[in-house]
Amino acid sequence: MPTIRDYADIAGKGAIEELYLLADRLSGKVVQNVNSTAVGGGVAEILIRMLPLLRDLGVDARWDVIKGDERFFATTKKIHNALHGVAVDINEDEFAGFLETNRMNASGMTFGDVVFVHDPQPIALIEERPQAGGRWVWRCHIDFSRPDEHVWRFLKTYVDRYDSAVFSAPAFARTLSIPQVLISPSIDPLSDKNRDLPAETIDGIFERFGIDRSRPVVTQISRFDFLKDPVGVIKAYRIAKRRVDCQLVLAGGGATDDPEGPAIMKQVMDEAEHDKDIHVLFLPPASDIEINALQRGSTVVLQKSLREGFGLTVAEALWKSCPTIAGAVGGIPLQIKHKYSGILTHSIEGTAHWIKQLLQEPAFARRLGQNGREHVKNNFLITRHIKDYLLLFLSLYHPDDIVYL
Amino acid sequence: MQPFVFYTKYDQTLLLGRRARNLQALLEGIKSVPDASLYFHTHRFLLQHHFLSPEPPNDFAYWVTEVLNDDALGERLSSADLVQYDSLADLRAFFVDALEESLRQTERVVDSPRGEEFHFMASRIFVLPTPYTAEGLNDFASILEHISISALYYHIFDAKLRLGHDDNDFSRWFADLGHEGLAAKMRLLDPYTQTMEGLRTQILSMVRRYAND
Structure with missing residues (x-):
């Protein structure tokens, strides 16, 4: 596991020194994270990488995981889906069971100076605040743009009792009585998925998959899921290929929890069967190096999503200076400013148009890629994420508009 | 001496929970958001994209041009000569005037596509x-x-x-x-x-x- 000093070569020595300056202001404070799973899932992944770095900086960062039975997690899954805008039916018993599990967990916990609660599962721990004291923050990691009203009303009564709420994209902001802070997720430039790779590794992986690097390669890395529009990607590629020779790589895992997944996969396979220049790669879960190499070796990267939470695959591609074309949904417009650091599209035809443009204007494409990398370097690396968290914790003690530390 | x-300095980005779908709502927002929000939307690009030249314009101009496709108004908003303003009140007046004039001359109000609304933000320094x-x-x-x-x-x-x-x-x-x-x-x-x-x-x-x- 890298230490915080290892990031100085990428983020700059000054940026790391500044993190120490901020962390110093939190001296003596216990920052306690609470979520509902120790492994698997985005939140656990972030905490696993970030907590050691916070500790390197001298922050007393801790992590508790709440426990619950099957019924509790069935309810929280429903809540999760409802926040994504899916219609669900949660009855009063289920809400009561949810609260009971939260209360049970609270009774066995010791709370820190800052209690940092992640996602809805442990949200009702805030009931303990009058006894526990401290400053409390609720961090919502999920897409919150169209929550189910009934479930949101239930959660809101708890959210409003926190000192601050944190969301990942501006569209997730709600009308709340407490300050709302924007903290975007981040990528780790030293992870297998993002670290520099030797040219031989990239060549070897392309060779293994039978992709011809002497011709342009257009790639989309994503789950085979309706919302990532793999069929739309194939259609856009077909339109572009009428004018510019290229190959298409569609790489990712299956969507086991998506009922439409098998139908989408079949459609993709049917389409690909007739074209030897379409490479459909079903990658197993531990394929970070392969994904890294595919992005680095591609001429253009696509992320033609129809809906997206934040869409960190875009930041991953931009970090590798890949000219990137992506759907203008979710957090993607935060990562790409159209025609500056990438291309935003809204349709199959638009995507095809820009594939042609970027393949035929390599200098323009290169500039987009370079700007994209700079943008990610400044805004979407884990070091920026740590800085935002440190500011968040400090803001709980300094509510003014301009804070002199 | x-x-x-x-x-x-460091910025913490605050979400105001207020959004605009069209010029009228953008104008109402610009009239009423705190100074910190106006400053954020006219200066954010400088830091976030400080490596770019030419500089992308302020958030208002960018949204009007790229989302509402109103090139003429977008150009006017991006031409705000920020260096000449000594106060955020003066800068706010510039945007309010430009939007009011555009709305007077416009026959129909165009809504942004869903998901591409303008979100008002601010920053704490x-x-x-x-x-x-x-x-x-x-x-x-x-x-x-x-x-x-x-x-x-x-x-x-x-x-x-x-x-x-x-x-x-x-x-x-x-x-x-x-x-x-x-x-x-x-x-x-x-x-x-x-x-x-x-x-x-x-x-x-x-x-x-x-x-x-």
């Missing part, structure tokens, strides 16, 4: 002293050479409009030192139409010229 203490202090112009130049972009940004942009110092910090100090000419030259610079590194180079060469005189 007081030495110049270099400060640096955390200011910290750096370990760097300049006693004179030579000192100043050698520190300026390596100081972080955030520090440069703080003394040039935040000091004048966000903190309401009426002037950038460098000009104020140069004037205190008796270098009125340098202070005036610094005031005339347009820091909005160059990258932050370009700005650093330009200030450095001005300061070095005066230091060697």
Whole structure:
């Protein structure tokens, strides 16, 4: 596991020194994270990488995981889906069971100076605040743009009792009585998925998959899921290929929890069967190096999503200076400013148009890629994420508009 | 003579929970959001995209051009000569006038596509002293050479409009030192139409010229 000093070569020595300056202001404070799973899932992944770095900086960062039975997690899954805008039916018993599990967990916990609660599962721990004291923050990691009203009303009564709420994209902001802070997720430039790779590794992986690097390669890395529009990607590629020779790589895992997944996969396979220049790669879960190499070796990267939470695959591609074309949904417009650091599209035809443009204007494409990398370097690396968290914790003690530390 | 203490700053982005789907709602928002929001939307690009030249325009202009496809109004909003404004109230009046005039001439109000609304935000600033202090112009130049972009940004942009110092910090100090000419030259610079590194180079060469005189 890298230490915080290892990031100085990428983020700059000054940026790391500044993190120490901020962390110093939190001296003596216990920052306690609470979520509902120790492994698997985005939140656990972030905490696993970030907590050691916070500790390197001298922050007393801790992590508790709440426990619950099957019924509790069935309810929280429903809540999760409802926040994504899916219609669900949660009855009063289920809400009561949810609260009971939260209360049970609270009774066995010791709370820190800052209690940092992640996602809805442990949200009702805030009931303990009058006894526990401290400053409390609720961090919502999920897409919150169209929550189910009934479930949101239930959660809101708890959210409003926190000192601050944190969301990942501006569209997730709600009308709340407490300050709302924007903290975007981040990528780790030293992870297998993002670290520099030797040219031989990239060549070897392309060779293994039978992709011809002497011709342009257009790639989309994503789950085979309706919302990532793999069929739309194939259609856009077909339109572009009428004018510019290229190959298409569609790489990712299956969507086991998506009922439409098998139908989408079949459609993709049917389409690909007739074209030897379409490479459909079903990658197993531990394929970070392969994904890294595919992005680095591609001429253009696509992320033609129809809906997206934040869409960190875009930041991953931009970090590798890949000219990137992506759907203008979710957090993607935060990562790409159209025609500056990438291309935003809204349709199959638009995507095809820009594939042609970027393949035929390599200098323009290169500039987009370079700007994209700079943008990610400044805004979407884990070091920026740590800085935002440190500011968040400090803001709980300094509510003014301009804070002199 | 007081030495110049270099400060640096960090921004925390706040979500105001207010959004606009069309020009009318954008105008209403601009009229009523706090100064910190107006400052955020007219200056955010400078830091987030400080490596880009030409600089992308302010958030209002960008949204009107790229989402509402109103090129003429977008151009007008992006032409806001930020350096000429001494207060955020004046800057707000510029945007309000431009939007009101556009709305008077428009026959129909166009809504943005769903998911591409304008979201009003603001920022909270955390200011910290750096370990760097300049006693004179030579000192100043050698520190300026390596100081972080955030520090440069703080003394040039935040000091004048966000903190309401009426002037950038460098000009104020140069004037205190008796270098009125340098202070005036610094005031005339347009820091909005160059990258932050370009700005650093330009200030450095001005300061070095005066230091060697």
